[in-house]
Amino acid sequence: MxxxxxxxxxxxxxxxxxxxxxxxxxxxxxxxxxxxxxxxxxxxxxxxxxxxxxxxxxxxxxxxxxxxxxxxxxxxxxxxxxxxxxxxxxxxxxxxxxxxxxxxxxxLDKPLTKQLVKDAGIPTPAWHVIDTPEQLSAASWKGLAYPAIIKPAYEGSSKGIHVGSLVSNPEEALEVVGRLIKCYRQPMMLEEFIAGDEVTVGVVGNTPPAVLGMMRIVPKKKVDHFVYSLEVKRDYLEMVDYECPARLEEDVLAEIAASSLKAFTVLGCRDFARLDFRVGPDRIPYFIEVNPLPGLGTYSDLIIMALKLGWRYEELIDTILRAVVKRYPQCVLAR
Ligand SMILES: Nc1ncnc2c1ncn2[C@@H]1O[C@H](COP(=O)(O)OP(=O)(O)OP(=O)(O)O)[C@@H](O)[C@H]1O
Ligand SMILES: [Mg+2]
Missing domain, CATH: 3.40.50 (Rossmann fold)
Incomplete structure (x- = not known):
């Protein structure tokens, strides 16, 4: 082709x-x-x-x-x-x-995605959205547990997610939200922070989609509230270990896999995607977000995951391409 x-x-x-x-x-x-x-x-x-x-x-x-x-x-x-x-x-x-x-x-709209995922019965951390700096003073900060994380509503690649994005009270939240709205010119989401294992999931295919793998992101240095922040992603070789397959309880992994496939389908994803989860102290996997356009560079989580599972890079790209081609009768692969 x-x-x-x-x-x-x-x-x-x-x-x-x-x-x-x-x-x-x-x-x-x-x-x-x-x-x-x-x-x-x-x-x-x-x-x-x-x-x-x-x-x-x-x-x-x-x-x-x-x-x-x-x-x-x-x-x-x-x-x-x-x-x-x-x-x-x-x-x-x-x-x-x-x-x-x-x-x-x-x-790309995290709050909207979370609402759809929540409506499908998949647990996701509680959240609030602040659209404008003017709303800040009128905002009700009740009902949100701290620590909370503040994230731009429409970003990926950990843009706007730094160590300082974790806040432990409404005053701190107010300060960070105000600053980030100005800087990123978009609404901010305050989300309940789930302290616990972070797992990212690769999904490939359509009829039906299948879990490619589940990878745990483990900080090299033990910290109380790990955030896979922009700084960590930029320095991933020094900052994190990738454990794939993730070594977690069977039932937790089964739950993450089921939630991933359900979210993939409910949101109308096709061909491939990567989804992030945090496993809470209650051992419930909470949906954090989905990337229907996940990075395909050697430093990207989906690729790190696939290589750790024994895939060759070309093999993964070919598998994705085959899923695409299957959707289009007019596209025919030579072999
Ligand atoms: N509710 C939360 N509880 C705990 N940690 C969180 C939460 N939300 C985000 N994080 C941390 O912040 C990181 C980045 O958040 P998120 O995945 O939402 O951002 P992103 O920019 O869309 O990421 P990606 O690079 O995967 O596109 C997560 O991988 C996780 O470590
Ligand atoms: Mg993410």
Whole structure:
């Protein structure tokens, strides 16, 4: 097949002068694009690099491709930015990988995602949303247990999630929420902090989707309230160990797997995704968030997980591609 690659490279995006320091965190490196491209070529496909933004628009109108493999995060700080590329592809009726615009737009909105997941009966930590600095003074801080974590409502890659995001009382919450709303120009979510094991889950496929693996994120230095923060993710080799398969009780793992597949389905995810959970002191796995567009770089949790389970990089990409192709009768793989 002739596969178009849609992606947003860190180096082509100009961050706004007054934006946060981690504004480009979710975007990809050329190395990741090369890895994916090499994987497709080794399976006999040809690859067209289409980039993102206006470059993608020009390329998609100019190039004839059978399918677009999409890892583009989208432009701006809009909550539906991940839906930009898939929306164009649906408009042009071109097959593409991964979840559809509606799913991607929902899942980048953490509070909305949590509401849907909660309605499906999956436990998720209690939360409040503060939309504007003006709401802050009027906000009711009752009913939220501390410590709590403060997170931008529409981000990923731990953007805006630092050591100081953990707050232990309403006064601290007020200060951090006010500061982050200004910096990230979006609502903030205050969420009950679940102290306990962190497990991230890979899901691949559609009919039915299957759990690829479950990986525990273990801090190298024991701390009271571990946060897999931006600082930790940037220095992951020094800061964390990855335990895969996760060594937790059978029933807890079964619960995490079941909740992952249920959330994947309820949210309308397709082809592949990564979901984060925290296991509370009550041993209940709490849904934290889902990434329907998980990173595919060597430093990404999904890839670390797959390699630890004995997959080769190309094998995983091929498996994802096969899930995509199965959805489109017009796409045929040579083998
Ligand atoms: N309610 C919570 N209780 C405990 N820890 C939490 C909670 N919410 C977030 N965290 C910690 O903060 C980290 C980042 O949060 P979250 O996964 O929501 O952010 P993200 O930016 O979407 O992450 P990703 O890089 O996976 O896209 C989590 O991996 C976890 O360590
Ligand atoms: Mg996460």
């Amino acid at each position: 002739r596969i178009g690659l849609a992606y947003d490279l860190k180096e082509v995006i100009n961050p706004e002068a007054d934006g946060p320091e981690d504004a480009l965190e979710e975007y990809d490196s050329g190395e990741t694009i090369d890895l994916i491209s090499t994987a497709f070529k080794s399976a006999g496909h040809s690859v067209v690099n289409m980039g993102g933004g206006a470059d993608f628009l020009l390329n998609i109108l100019r190039e004839r491709v059978d399918l677009v493999f999409n890892i583009a995060e989208g432009r701006g700080n809009y909550r539906s930015r991940e839906a930009q590329v898939p929306s164009v592809l649906e408009m042009l009726d071109i097959p593409y990988s991964g979840s559809d615009p509606q799913c991607l737009a929902i899942c």
